[in-house]
Amino acid sequence: MGERYELIVLGAGPGGYVAAIKAAQMGHRVAVVESRDVGGTCLNRGCIPTKTLVHAAEVLEEIRSCEKLGIHVGQVSYNFAGMHERKAEVVEQLRGGIEGLFKAYKIDLIRGCGIILDSNRIQVGDQAYETDRILIATGSKPAMPPIPGLTLPGVVTSDEMLEGKGVYCKKLVIIGGGVIGVEFATIYHALGCEVTIIEALDRILPTLDREVSQNLTMILKKRGIKVYTGARVDRVEHTDQSVQTAQEKGLAVYFMSKEKEQCVETERVLVSIGRRANTEGICPPSLNLQMQRGMIPVDDSFETCIKGIYAIGDIVLGGIQLAHVASAQAVNAVCSMFGERAPMNLSCIPSCIYTNPEIAAVGMTADEAKMRGIRTITGKAIMSSNGKTVIEMADRGFVKLVFEEESKVLLGAVLMCSRATDMITGLSDGVAGKLTMSQLAATVRPHPTFSEAIGEAIEDADGGAIHAAPRRK
Secondary structure: OOOEEOEEEEOOOOOHHHHHHHHHHOOOOEEEEEOOOOOHHHHHHOHHHHHHHHHHHHHHHHHHOHHHHOOOOOOOOOOHHHHHHHHHHHHHHHHHHHHHHHHHOOOEEEEOOEEEEEOOEEEEOOEEEEEOOEEEOOOEEEOOOOOOOOOOOOEEOHHHHHOOOOOOOOEEEEEOOOHHHHHHHHHHHHOOOEEEEEOOOOOOOOOOOHHHHHHHHHHHHHHOOEEEOOEEEEEEEEEEEEOOOOOOEEEEEEEEEOOEEEEEEEOEEEEOOOEEEOOOOOOOOOOOOOOEOOEEOOOOOOEOOOOOEEEOHHHEOOOOOOHHHHHHHHHHHHHHHOOOOOOOOOOOOOEEEOOOOOEEEEEOOHHHHHHOOOOEEEEEEEHHHOHHHHHOOOOOOEEEEEEEOOOOEEEEEEEEOOOHHHHHHHHHHHHHOOOEHHHHHOOOOOOOOOOHHHHHHHHHHOOOOOOOOOOOO
């Protein structure tokens, strides 16, 4: 038996490593158990590599359109392997930063798969470690639906798309029109790939504001991406035609759309229907954490039904599977377990999608407020009248703000425009701080910026935006 820790964290993702560093900053002896690379899915097979490829795709598209700016270049091409080499450089740099912080805070990194024996012991290989507290932060992995053919070669998840040299193809079918699906559609279309999205629900991005879904669908179709909604994939089969980019057979995806069976032939199939909790084998059956579908119920301090064992991130029952949520939960969980006040406000969580244009949202939509019986006022700014948008030749987009009718308090915001993912933080502050329309309107926003549209949306809600025609009565 080795030395005793005050906290052992299972998992070194955005929840686990943040929890470990926070606890070490508070003066506690901490260890982290990780079987793969530090940084978890987000850093190694998720957020960071995806956004690195998104950036490369956006730069490629900008170069292709630079003639409109009076800039002349030769024939534009890309190196797929080079893009993934750059992705690897970014990941390695950020991973090295986390590992450096572990050393600086004297956090022990234990390599291997951890098994919780009880509330004070964890087994890693042949070694058992004692601890006062355990925090489970093992994250999630891609979900695979029970569709015949998904085990065939050429059917991949986001893990395979982002690991190593990636997956090169000229034809791609994406099963699932959620966040992961539309981001990969954006990347691969920019690379000249023929992309088809098949979504079972009636619209892509079904959890977001309906106008966002409709607008993005129009943009994707205009670019040549095929989008099928209300479509159920029946099976995936091999075709006789071989794939030019690999020594494999092609694939055919059969699905029902508008009560008719359709088929799309492709080189690769990306399954992106969501993620499931990664909790298999973390404890013996005798240690009952009352899991439901692999997810762990916790209380307000993130403690499980077993005293001294906590859980955060993608494995929490009823939680939101986002990296920044896991990090915020990590801070609150650590503060709570060591007797301090939890500082993070988890009632106001922004979500971001890195398509082109970017999409970001926080708080309630007007439809959600209506379902709760809340009367609202909505203000909207169309980005086509925004100077920075015109300068950068950005796609159609908007800023929409939702206020409570009587108090004029900001309830929610939806942005679909360039830099939306950066601008949403200020609006998150507004929702969390219950700022009113007049308080938000008093801020002077610089010109020319994308953020001017926020001011226009506030003015629109208050009776009329300066750069918009009068509303029809």
